[in-house]
Every structure is written in C-alpha cells, then in structure tokens.
Amino acid sequence: MEISVFGKKIFLSKIHVVCIITVMAFGAGILGFILKQVYHPLEKPMVEAENTAMVIKKAEPAEEQAEEEKVPDIKVYVTGCVNKPGVVTIKKGQIIEDAIKNAGGATKQADLENINLAYPLNENTMIRIKAKGTAKAASTDKTGSQSQSAKATGGSTINSGVDIIIDSLGADVGEKESNSSESSKSKLLNINKASQAELEELPNVGPATAKAIIEYREQNGGFAKLTDIMKITGIKQKTFDKIKNFICVD
Incomplete structure (x- = not known):
C-alpha cells in the first residue's frame, strides 16, 4: 500500500497499517480516559454534598420533635x-x-x-x-x-x-x-355510724372492705377503739396508719 506524505511516496505493508490503527485507537482511549478524570470528579462531590445537606435537613426536625416529646x-x-x-x-x-x-x-x-x-x-x-x-x-x-x-x-x-x-x-x-380543733373533730368519720359510701371514701377502703366493716359492727355492737378496725380482713397496720387520722368511734 502506497501513501503520499508531503509529495513523497511511502510504501506501507498491512502490518504497518494495523499497527498505526492500533496506536491511534489506543491513543484515543487514553485521551478519553484523561478527559473523563478531569471533568467527572467535579460532579461527584457536588452530588454527595447535596445528599449530605438533604440528610442533615431531614434530621433536624426529628431531633426537635424528640426534645418536645420528653x-x-x-x-x-x-x-x-x-x-x-x-x-x-x-x-x-x-x-x-x-x-x-x-x-x-x-x-x-x-x-x-x-x-x-x-x-x-x-x-x-x-x-x-x-x-x-x-x-x-x-x-x-x-x-x-x-x-x-x-x-x-x-x-x-x-x-x-x-x-x-x-x-x-x-x-x-x-x-x-x-x-379549728372542734371543727376537725366534726370532720372525722365515725366508723360505728358511717354508711358504706362514706367508708369507701377512706384511703385503701373499697366496697368489700366497707361492707365488712358494717357487718362487723352489726355482729359485735360496734368498735370499742380505733385499733379494733384492724380485725377486719384486709385492714392491716399499713392501711390503719393511712386512715387513723380520718376516723373516730364516738
């Protein structure tokens, strides 16, 4: 194969032609790779920066809401x-x-x-x-x-x-x-006369306990002293300590 370069004829064999094409293709590939490295790294950090900013903006309301819920x-x-x-x-x-x-x-x-x-x-x-x-x-x-x-x-x-x-x-x-000593006494609940509803107002005294108090005084003629109320099932020392300042027997 003959080609003319600046008026001179040069004979090229098939091997020479293949080598020239290969070199040109390789050079084009290298040039493309270099251009890709030059321009693409500028885009990636911008995308990452935008994504990071979005994550931060989304996290702020969640943190504020968590503080409000405490x-x-x-x-x-x-x-x-x-x-x-x-x-x-x-x-x-x-x-x-x-x-x-x-x-x-x-x-x-x-x-x-x-x-x-x-x-x-x-x-x-x-x-x-x-x-x-x-x-x-x-x-x-x-x-x-x-x-x-x-x-x-x-x-x-x-x-x-x-x-x-x-x-x-x-x-x-x-x-x-x-x-107000006299008025305080008048506010005490007489457990020998109180109704079930009134007894249920006492701390830790429910319907069953109030009913048991009424049944006891009907069967025994009433309570002689405050501590007698601990004879009722369900009223022990802790419960008595809570109600003793609210009750009386006369």
Whole structure:
C-alpha cells in the first residue's frame, strides 16, 4: 500500500497499517480516559454534598420533635371508688381519666357524672373518687391544704365527685389548730355510724372492705377503739396508719 506524505511516496505493508490503527485507537482511549478524570470528579462531590445537606435537613426536625416529646412522669395516689387503689404513674398533663384507668378503673359506686374526667394533672397529687350520693362542695381538706378542685371551681359543686388534694408540705398550721380543733373533730368519720359510701371514701377502703366493716359492727355492737378496725380482713397496720387520722368511734 502506497501513501503520499508531503509529495513523497511511502510504501506501507498491512502490518504497518494495523499497527498505526492500533496506536491511534489506543491513543484515543487514553485521551478519553484523561478527559473523563478531569471533568467527572467535579460532579461527584457536588452530588454527595447535596445528599449530605438533604440528610442533615431531614434530621433536624426529628431531633426537635424528640426534645418536645420528653414529658416528665408524675405520681398520683388514687383512692376511693376504684378497683385498685394505690399510687399510679402518668405523664404530666394527662387527665383524671388516665389516672383512674391506671388504678384498675372506677367501681359502679363512683360518682363519675360529677367528675370532669378531662381535668389535667400536672404534679404529684392525690385524688379521691367519691361514691354516688356523697358529693359535697369542695372545701379545705384535713391536712389544712385546700383541694385543687375547690381552687379550680371557686367552691362550686363542679368536680364534687372527686377530691384533688395537694399537701401543703412545710406550711405552718399551728395557729389554725387552736381555732379549728372542734371543727376537725366534726370532720372525722365515725366508723360505728358511717354508711358504706362514706367508708369507701377512706384511703385503701373499697366496697368489700366497707361492707365488712358494717357487718362487723352489726355482729359485735360496734368498735370499742380505733385499733379494733384492724380485725377486719384486709385492714392491716399499713392501711390503719393511712386512715387513723380520718376516723373516730364516738
């Protein structure tokens, strides 16, 4: 094969032609590889940077939401007309209904119609679920601290089916004792005369225990002293310690 280069004739064999084509193809491949290395690395970091930014932006709302969901627990002592009286744990801001559910639910005697079950609870407290027919206007409790239901309703009969009690720990009640000793005695529950509904308002005293108290005094002529109430099945020293300041026998 003959070719003309600058007016000169050059004879090329088939081997020469194949070598030239191979070299040209190899050179084109190298040139393409170099161009690819020069331009493509500029695109990849930009894509990765965009993806990283998207991940960060998506993570921020999740972290903020997690912080907002950290609601502290509070302890509520639920007593009265519930199936499982005792201390229950709920989240701050949950309502009376949640506390009652955690205490095994209300009994049939509970005066739920006179309780705002949607009332929020925001601190450690005690709620006493009253029996039907015993609703009274909210008033100062036996410890000298005012019930929260009375504060919230201005002394009306709303929420009269429940006592929401917050102890005034550390309060000086010495002056009040001398002026209100007689009224304090009148607030004590006479276990020789109290009805079943009234007995059920005592801490840790449910329907079965209240019925047993009535049956005992009918069979034995009443209780001679406060400690006699521990003869009732279900009332031991711990329960007696909780109710002894709320009861009397004369």
